[in-house]
Amino acid sequence: MLAVDVKNIKKTFISKQDTVEAVKDVSFQVKQGEIFGLLGPNGAGKSTTILMITTLLSITGGKASVLGIDVATKDKEVRKKIGVALQDTGLDNLLTGKELFFTTCRLWGYSKKDSEVRTNQLLELVGLSEAADRRVKTYSGGMKRRLDLGLSLVHSPEILFLDEPTTGLDPGSRRVLWDEIKRLRDNGVTIILTTQYLEEADELADRIAIIDEGLVVAEGTSDELKAGIGGDVITFVFETNDDLENAKNILKNTVQEKNELRITVEDGASKIPGYIKDLSSNGVEVSSVSASKPTLDDVFLEVTGYRLEGSEDIKKVQEESKR
């Protein structure tokens, strides 16, 4: 059985002033036990999609089911199966971490005794045992995210929805959360996460759907998406705009970004000398040229026509983790 099955869901917000199609047509399937990433910029429709699947927002059109249970008609049943940590779900800052876990355990139906046991388990799991008796308002951003994650795990959900789980976190905290998310997946929890960080999707997600302007524009494993580009990416950098414009006429099928032109070809390194020769014979001066395997960044550029920003700080996490 599929963990999540989303078929052509749509969401339109209608107000007196405006009608906004936040999600135009989104379909994807998530298998049990995998991490599925919804990648896209702010406003792409990722969070709205998650809100619909988690029963917090009505679906304008299409169908979604969680473990075969229809989201629109059996919302209470769906909520029993899922754990949710959304961008805009909050924490009660006046309570301690322990009190928050205990209250949440009680609400999920644990007896007082079992709530105490589960509270201690979860505090341990998310590394907050030492801060258990401190009020949440004293927690750092990373601690709050771990607490948030822990609270979504109280009832041992089969499926976990994480909406931009690491946005705003420092590199160290991000790494801790990534490890935790992987560990949950290894323990059999299906995870659907949204992110606007390419590297986060690359690092965590078994499969990725790229969402742009309310539509799924690409879907597959990271390797499949990169292979879909077909070959290597050669990047030419030009000093002047004239050189760049001339080069566009000489090289075919290029994608421009600022003062760079990119071209995707098979066996890129061997083709560079030929391109350089063509350009110089036409008087075009190339400032630098390089060939590389396509990244998710290139995939995003290819399918959306623009580059996803804000991924730089994630690179710091990866560099730091390599040290």
Place this chain on the structure above:
Amino acid sequence: MNQNRSFIVQLQILTKRMLLRVIRRPLAELPNLIISAFFLFVYDGALGGVFGGTASGTPFDFAKGNFINFILPVSIVSASLSGAASGIYLVEDIESGVFKRYQSMPISRWAIILAPMNVGALRVLLQSGLILLIGIIIGADPVVGNIGFLVVLSVAFIWGMGFAGYSVAAGIKSGSSQGAQAATFLFFPAIFLAPTFVPREALKGWLETAAAYNPTTYVIEAMRAVMVDGWELDVLFRGYLAAGLFAALTLTLAVISARKATEKA
């Protein structure tokens, strides 16, 4: 784990959690309490000499010798405004995203809305009770005996729940703490367009008319009946009716707003 917790148990858990929040912010409880006590002392100090024991047998003898009995209901009504905190508690949860967290769980949405109202009710009882206690210490003595205190507290409770309903409706409608706090602005017309300092018969002109349409008038008069005049059942009936209608109206508004708030967009 019993995922089908009863509504009552959910409400208990959420109310307890909300109480913890209140206990963690004791200073937030003080302003309304201090203002209510302040009214009691200041009005007694300023007017007690004129309308108090020395007025016995004069045309100003409406306090019948004990001005604390006469003025205490005003402070109690002021204390009962503490019910308006319900809306503020709820809006805090909406603004912080805690409301949405609970919505994502299989628990009753009504329990989420009613928990702050429960705490608001407790707050009304506590603050009114404390003001009553201060009144007793400085000489309040209901003419109908100690049962009069119960009458005063019960009217105050119903009246306070009216403010709780109003603040919840305003808070949900505006989605902001400021909206919920707007309930406190009702305080001035409620208190001062009423027979606060003298009986209604002593008011004149437009103020007399305004007081006749102000439900606070009947609430204060019902409390004064048991404190000063005795078992005047018609006055008591009007007091309970005014408080009850106000509470019914605002709680209905709160329910309508809450229903909209818990519906999926």
